[in-house]
Amino acid sequence: MTFEDRKGRGRYSSRSDRLFTGLTLVMVVAILFLAGLMVLQLLVASIPAMQALGWHFLVGMDWDPVHEHFGALPFIYGTLASSLLALILAAPLGIGVAIFLAELAPPWFRAPVSFMVELLAAIPSVVYGVWGLFVMAPWLRNMVQPWLSEHLGFLPFFQGPGFGVGILAAGLILAIMVVPTITAVSRDVLMAVPNHQREAMLALGATKWETTWKAVIPYGRSGIVGAIILALGRALGETMAATMVIGNSLDISISLFAPANTMASIIANSYAEATYGLHAAALIEIALILFVITLILNIVARLLVRRVAIGPVRMEA
Amino acid sequence: MDQEIKIEVDNLNLYYGSLQALKDVRIQVSRKAITALIGPSGCGKTTFLRTLNRLNDLIDGVQISGQVLLDGEDIYGNGMDVVRLRKRVGMVFQKPNPFPMSVYDNVAYGPRIHGTRKRSRLDEIVEKSLRDAALWDEVKDRLKGSAMGLSGGQQQRLCIARLLAVEPEVILMDEPSSALDPISTLHIEELIRELKERYTIVIVTHNMQQAARVSDSTAFFLNGQIIEYDATEVIFTRPRDQRTEDYITGRFG
Numbered sequence: 001m002t003f004e005d006r007k008g009r010g011r012y013s014s015r016s017d018r019l020f021t022g023l024t025l026v027m028v029v030a031i032l033f034l035a036g037l038m039v040l041q042l043l044v045a046s047i048p049a050m051q052a053l054g055w056h057f058l059v060g061m062d063w064d065p066v067h068e069h070f071g072a073l074p075f076i077y078g079t080l081a082s083s084l085l086a087l088i089l090a091a092p093l094g095i096g097v098a099i100f101l102a103e104l105a106p107p108w109f110r111a112p113v114s115f116m117v118e119l120l121a122a123i124p125s126v127v128y129g130v131w132g133l134f135v136m137a138p139w140l141r142n143m144v145q146p147w148l149s150e151h152l153g154f155l156p157f158f159q160g161p162g163f164g165v166g167i168l169a170a171g172l173i174l175a176i177m178v179v180p181t182i183t184a185v186s187r188d189v190l191m192a193v194p195n196h197q198r199e200a201m202l203a204l205g206a207t208k209w210e211t212t213w214k215a216v217i218p219y220g221r222s223g224i225v226g227a228i229i230l231a232l233g234r235a236l237g238e239t240m241a242a243t244m245v246i247g248n249s250l251d252i253s254i255s256l257f258a259p260a261n262t263m264a265s266i267i268a269n270s271y272a273e274a275t276y277g278l279h280a281a282a283l284i285e286i287a288l289i290l291f292v293i294t295l296i297l298n299i300v301a302r303l304l305v306r307r308v309a310i311g312p313v314r315m316e317a
Numbered sequence: 318m319d320q321e322i323k324i325e326v327d328n329l330n331l332y333y334g335s336l337q338a339l340k341d342v343r344i345q346v347s348r349k350a351i352t353a354l355i356g357p358s359g360c361g362k363t364t365f366l367r368t369l370n371r372l373n374d375l376i377d378g379v380q381i382s383g384q385v386l387l388d389g390e391d392i393y394g395n396g397m398d399v400v401r402l403r404k405r406v407g408m409v410f411q412k413p414n415p416f417p418m419s420v421y422d423n424v425a426y427g428p429r430i431h432g433t434r435k436r437s438r439l440d441e442i443v444e445k446s447l448r449d450a451a452l453w454d455e456v457k458d459r460l461k462g463s464a465m466g467l468s469g470g471q472q473q474r475l476c477i478a479r480l481l482a483v484e485p486e487v488i489l490m491d492e493p494s495s496a497l498d499p500i501s502t503l504h505i506e507e508l509i510r511e512l513k514e515r516y517t518i519v520i521v522t523h524n525m526q527q528a529a530r531v532s533d534s535t536a537f538f539l540n541g542q543i544i545e546y547d548a549t550e551v552i553f554t555r556p557r558d559q560r561t562e563d564y565i566t567g568r569f570g
Binding site: 106107194196197198199200202203204205206207210214215218219 | 370372375377400401402403404405407408410412414415416418427431476479480483
């Protein structure tokens with residue numbers, strides 16, 4: 001069939017085409033329906049916890065299933081602390097690698113390195129967890145934490161006994177895990193910066209460094225922020241590796257050495273024991289909160305990343 | 318060295334991988350004159366223009382042989398500082414490419430990266446450059462406004478002002494008005510003629526009338542070679558090569 005033939009017969013030319021369109025549409029609707037259903041179920045199942053606990057759930061610091069005290073603040077804190085630490089460590093590294101790959105590396109070097117960095121994202125998180133627990137945590141305990149408490153011990157973040165496992169360990173593991181996200185997205189963002197911006201700078205007699213820092217990165221800034229937010233979403237929701245190295249404590253401590261718990265890890269650790277209604281509902285409410293937070297972060301991040309591809313908004317003067 | 322010659326190109330060959338884009342290009346560009354490069358699409362005009370400030374260096378797999386002398390100094394020689402070269406040989410691009418920032422900051426950009434920090438000095442440079450680019454009156458009340466809010470023609474003049482602010486010696490123009498309407502094109506052409514007083518200008522254009530209107534000498538490119546190079550008047554009235562005549566009379570291209 002030539003192109004001319006097809007054109008004459010309209011968009012849905014035959015029964016089989018219509019059938020195929022219908023079938024794939026059903027698949028799309030099904031997946032959206034499933035996602036919607038999941039939100040609804042989480043919402044419904046967490047209603048008992050919301051009714052019984054109210055706002056106390058978000059600000060309470062006691063988590064005692066035996067006495068039906070459920071305050072999720074330690075987990076919210078642990079999640080935020082470990083994720084923020086991860087971002088502080090991963091963002092400069094990830095963006096640095098992205099700049100190198102997009103702006104500086106010769107093409108023959110770019111592809112294999114990009115591939116390897118992205119491969120980091122494909123490693124199952126339990127592998128990170130095992131490595132973190134048996135290799136990184138002892139190293140932290142024996143080398144890093146003694147050094148930190150000796151030299152930076154005046155800061156509240158580096159006080160108390162170092163067990164190896166704890167917020168610091170979780171933050172480090174999460175940092176390694178989110179570097180590929182930051183690198184891959186930032187690299188794509190930088191490569192989407194139009195070449196005429198670089199050439200404009202170079203034609204003014206700018207160095208490579210000035211071109212990168214003053215033209216390319218400012219142009220791609222919103223996209224890079226998007227990459228970091230995307231990574232934050234990943235770090236917040238990461239379960240297995242964080243659970244294995246964070247130490248699973250129910251307390252809140254300002255020290256990064258202290259063990260803690262994340263929202264994901266408390267669910268993973270205690271779902272099997274959640275045998276009665278309120279305990280289960282409380283866990284589900286945590287899941288709901290986590291879901292909503294990561295959903296919002298992902299939407300924001302994607303909007304920011306997309307903006308770079310479209311280009312800066314033309315402002316009417 | 319001939320004082321009238323600003324750029325002397327000899328035996329220049331350029332390859333994109335195995336494809337030869339420029340063949341034995343030989344041309345002498347006069348100081349404080351406008352040299353137009355004409356020819357059909359893909360004939361190497363833009364590629365040639367970009368060899369003059371080494372902007373082709375950015376493209377992977379480009380190989381260049383031959384000589385490009387700027388004031389007698391080989392710009393592909395070992396001692397050449399490419400960054401300094403590009404400050405001396407500025408470029409205006411086909412599509413206006415202002416930075417996504419204010420009008421003022423666009424113009425002040427070059428001076429800033431070259432070390433001018435003093436506010437009063439920057440103010441002077443910005444005003445002078447915008448005046449020289451015939452844009453001052455239109456933007457003097459909106460210097461803090463985004464450059465992206467200007468019209469296409471204003472953006473292109475802003476790009477010229479941005480370039481003038483770094484005080485180049487040579488200005489390369491790659492079809493500077495091809496993305497603009499006729500009125501804006503006229504503005505740009507007037508501007509180019511005024512700039513000739515102080516700068517050496519090399520302009521690539523698809524518009525034969527434009528070449529005839531603004532330039533002093535014209536080179537006709539075909540398949541990576543210069544077929545004919547002479548005073549513009551000669552090229553457009555009594556070309557020596559049949560191919561040149563075919564092109565300017567619109568028989569191909």
